[in-house]
Amino acid sequence: xxxxxxxxxxxxxxxxxxxxxxxxxxxxxxxxxxxxxxxxxxxxxxxxxxxxxxxxxxxxxxxxxxxxxxxxxxxxxxxxxxxxxxxxxxxxxxxxxxxxxxxxxxxxxxxxxxxxxxxxxxxxxxxxxxxxxxxxxxxxxxxxxxxxxxxxxxxxxxxxxxxxxxxxxxxxxxxxxxxxxxxxxxxxxxxxxxxxxxxxxxxxxxxxxxxxxxxxxxxxxxxxxxxxxxxxxxxxxxxxxxxxxxxxxxxxxxxxxxxxxxxxxxxxxxxxxxxxxxxxxxxxxxxxxxxxxxxxxxxxxxxxxxxxxxxxxxxxxxxxxxxxxxxxxxxxxxxxxxxxxxx
Amino acid sequence: xxxxxxxxxxxxxxxxxxxxxxxxxxxxxxxxxxxxxxxxxxxxxxxxxxxxxxxxxxxxxxxxxxxxxxxxxxxxxxxxxxxxxxxxxxxxxxxxxxxxxxxxxxxxxxxxxxxxxxxxxxxxxxxxxxxxxxxxxxxxxxxxxxxxxxxxxxxxxxxxxxxxxxxxxxxxxxxxxxxxxxxxxxxxxxxxxxxxxxxxxxxxxxxxxxxxxxxxxxxxxxxxxxxxxxxxxxxxxxxxxxxxxxxxxxxxxxxxxxxxxxxxxxxxxxxxxxxxxxxxxxxxxxxxxxxxxxxxxxxxxxxxxxxxxxxxxxxxxxxxxxxxxxxxxxxxxxxxxxxxxxxxxxxxxxxxxxxxxxxxxxxxxxxxxxxxxxxxxxxxxxxxxxxxxxxxxxxxxxxxxxxxxxxxxxxxxxxxxxxxx
Numbered sequence: 165x166x167x168x169x170x171x172x173x174x175x176x177x178x179x180x181x182x183x184x185x186x187x188x189x190x191x192x193x194x195x196x197x198x199x200x201x202x203x204x205x206x207x208x209x210x211x212x213x214x215x216x217x218x219x220x221x222x223x224x225x226x227x228x229x230x231x232x233x234x235x236x237x238x239x240x241x242x243x244x245x246x247x248x249x250x251x252x253x254x255x256x257x258x259x260x261x262x263x264x265x266x267x268x269x270x271x272x273x274x275x276x277x278x279x280x281x282x283x284x285x286x287x288x289x290x291x292x293x294x295x296x297x298x299x300x301x302x303x304x305x306x307x308x309x310x311x312x313x314x315x316x317x318x319x320x321x322x323x324x325x326x327x328x329x330x331x332x333x334x335x336x337x338x339x340x341x342x343x344x345x346x347x348x349x350x351x352x353x354x355x356x357x358x359x360x361x362x363x364x365x366x367x368x369x370x371x372x373x374x375x376x377x378x379x380x381x382x383x384x385x386x387x388x389x390x391x392x393x394x395x396x397x398x399x400x401x402x403x404x405x406x407x408x409x410x411x412x413x414x415x416x417x418x419x420x421x422x423x424x425x426x427x428x429x430x431x432x433x434x435x436x437x438x439x440x441x442x443x444x445x446x447x448x449x450x451x452x453x454x455x456x457x458x459x460x461x462x463x464x465x466x467x468x469x470x471x472x473x474x475x476x477x478x479x480x481x482x483x484x485x486x487x488x489x490x491x492x493x494x495x496x497x498x499x500x501x502x503x504x505x506x507x
Numbered sequence: 508x509x510x511x512x513x514x515x516x517x518x519x520x521x522x523x524x525x526x527x528x529x530x531x532x533x534x535x536x537x538x539x540x541x542x543x544x545x546x547x548x549x550x551x552x553x554x555x556x557x558x559x560x561x562x563x564x565x566x567x568x569x570x571x572x573x574x575x576x577x578x579x580x581x582x583x584x585x586x587x588x589x590x591x592x593x594x595x596x597x598x599x600x601x602x603x604x605x606x607x608x609x610x611x612x613x614x615x616x617x618x619x620x621x622x623x624x625x626x627x628x629x630x631x632x633x634x635x636x637x638x639x640x641x642x643x644x645x646x647x648x649x650x651x652x653x654x655x656x657x658x659x660x661x662x663x664x665x666x667x668x669x670x671x672x673x674x675x676x677x678x679x680x681x682x683x684x685x686x687x688x689x690x691x692x693x694x695x696x697x698x699x700x701x702x703x704x705x706x707x708x709x710x711x712x713x714x715x716x717x718x719x720x721x722x723x724x725x726x727x728x729x730x731x732x733x734x735x736x737x738x739x740x741x742x743x744x745x746x747x748x749x750x751x752x753x754x755x756x757x758x759x760x761x762x763x764x765x766x767x768x769x770x771x772x773x774x775x776x777x778x779x780x781x782x783x784x785x786x787x788x789x790x791x792x793x794x795x796x797x798x799x800x801x802x803x804x805x806x807x808x809x810x811x812x813x814x815x816x817x818x819x820x821x822x823x824x825x826x827x828x829x830x831x832x833x834x835x836x837x838x839x840x841x842x843x844x845x846x847x848x849x850x851x852x853x854x855x856x857x858x859x860x861x862x863x864x865x866x867x868x869x870x871x872x873x874x875x876x877x878x879x880x881x882x883x884x885x886x887x888x889x890x891x892x893x894x895x896x897x898x899x900x901x902x903x904x905x906x907x908x909x910x911x912x913x914x915x916x917x918x919x920x921x922x923x924x925x926x927x928x
Contacts, residue, residue, distance in 0.1 A: 279916075283912055290907075293901050293905025293908065297901035489705060490690055
């Protein structure tokens with residue numbers, strides 16, 4: 165059969181390795197960035213400042229899920245899913261309310277005083293430091309597991325000839341949640357009154373105000389959505405890897421990069437940007453020699469294939485989102501989806 | 508209360524606090540604290556230029572401090588003979604040559620529209636040239652780095668005087684600031700914050716992982732001092748000498764900055780900060796002026812950072828914890844009073860004294876709480892209570908920032924608004 169012949173020629177082992185290391189891994193980390201970047205870009209668009217504590221809000225959401233886990237340890241077994249995932253909606257609600265509270269306590273008084281945007285950013289950094297201090301104070305600096313169910317993580321292995329394609333249960337749940345969140349957000353922004361009001365405020369706050377839109381309502385909804393999505397992203401990331409207070413600091417720069425690449429104030433752009441940054445990271449640290457090695461017999465003698473051929477060494481992963489950010493700021497400051505630059 | 512009376516009162520209170528610490532913990536400790544606080548005051552002066560004069564938001568302070576400190580190590584650390592006698596210098600020379608050729612070709616290609624190449628082709632060629640340069644440099648650098656690490660440990664320094672290292676550190680920090688400013692100054696302030704945060708992370712990652720250049724986590728010590736070391740003079744005398752050097756630096760910088768503040772140049776800067784549009788309408792080149800401020804500020808930050816790391820005598824790339832220390836300096840500036848040089852110095856001294864003292868206080872509070880909790884409720888404290896207690900200080904920095912911004916945005920020594928009749 166020709167198909168079998170083709171499969172035999174193709175280096176399936178290496179291709180599946182590529183799929184595992186780049187496509188799946190990129191999609192996972194990209195989804196997490198996207199869930200964070202949507203919140204950042206909504207806040208950026210409506211309140212006009214970069215919300216630095218967003219990473220900590222994601223971590224806080226994961227810790228809320230951890231506390232819920234201690235209170236209802238049996239919730240997952242009843243449904244057959246990881247307990248933390250079953251409890252995630254409650255964690256999302258709690259974090260959403262927490263985000264509104266944060267706004268009431270710290271940001272609203274500053275807004276009412278009419279401070280410059282840069283002072284808002286500084287306030288948000290103050291809030292970030294407070295959240296980090298509190299998280300570490302109560303949770304310590306150690307690493308915890310959010311996946312505590314007695315049975316080990318379900319790992320699906322899809323045989324493709326040679327190596328298996330590997331996806332774990334938390335990763336599937338992450339894909340599903342991201343897709344549901346994106347569709348729900350789209351419907352909300354395009355069909356509901358509040359969603360349309362949010363877009364109006366983002367486009368032109370003065371015009372929105374004179375046409376009778378309550379800015380306070382819109383701001384509250386923004387924080388609710390941002391907080392809920394942040395909690396979902398944080399919980400799912402912690403479920404896939406581990407939960408530690410340092411989680412936030414490593415994801416905040418890629419999240420900002422994703423929001424700016426996608427165009428500030430553009431939720432769809434943020435999702436595309438998140439995936440772009442995620443894939444770029446995994447592509448940059450991927451060892452390309454693995455894919456080149458099967459070509460060895462076809463290459464001329466003088467070309468050597470080095471043992472390690474990655475664009476960026478793994479320890480410099482942080483450079484990737486930064487370079488994307490700088491490149492976008494230089495060549496297309498509005499982002500790929502035409503957001504705003506100067507508000 | 509008149510401003511000068513307020514200044515006198517605040518500084519007198521600070522002097523009393525410092526005198527109390529001298530009496531309580533001894534002169535050697537007190538002088539060390541003051542010398543470190545003086546280095547922080549220099550950094551705070553640099554930041555007050557950026558924030559107070561020009562309204563620029565620099566979150567990457569620790570990156571600039573780290574790069575300046577590393578430059579000082581490179582310039583003033585004793586010469587490493589094992590490196591210079593091996594093959595390392597030749598290999599590094601080849602890497603540098605490749606880099607120069609690659610960068611030159613890339614720049615030439617990026618200008619190739621002038622000889623009639625279409626724009627799309629130009630961009631493609633430039634990107635390809637940049638990628639080839641990057642891969643070639645990386646490919647040559649890896650064996651060189653391995654060789655240097657195996658034979659010599661790291662490249663060592665040049666053995667030049669310490670003050671040259673400090674100036675070089677400031678210059679490199681200023682250069683990095685120039686590159687950052689070129690990219691972000693035309694955009695809104697938030698982008699600058701994000702970009703400076705990123706550059707700080709990258710500088711830190713580089714210094715930590717480039718073992719052949721910086722010894723990475725093995726750390727470099729002891730760094731040479733500009734004054735006789737404690738081994739020669741004893742702690743109090745040598746630390747006092749160091750304090751004298753930094754104090755002279757502060758006085759010189761203060762006089763220069765005050766003159767700049769009252770000069771037409773300083774007036775123009777405040778005009779740009781307070782009303783960008785009208786300053787632009789008056790024909791001021793806003794981004795160029797801001798770039799000036801950013802570079803000058805970074806130079807001073809680098810100077811102070813180099814002095815600070817030299818004082819600690821150890822260069823440890825993993826010690827530049829970005830958040831705590833960056834925002835400790837921010838608290839110094841906004842609490843002391845942005846746009847007031849005396850305020851920045853006062854804030855730096857006060858906040859550093861409180862910061863140093865807060866460690867034993869936090870530990871004391873938490874151990875007391877632990878004892879009470881144990882005896883009253885049978886609460887068993889977690890074993891890492893000590894490290895957790897220190898995290899409380901991060902919380903306090905954040906709380907101070909939000910409270911000062913909300914209730915006292917002008918700080919303890921507010922900016923003196925100059926009125927022109």
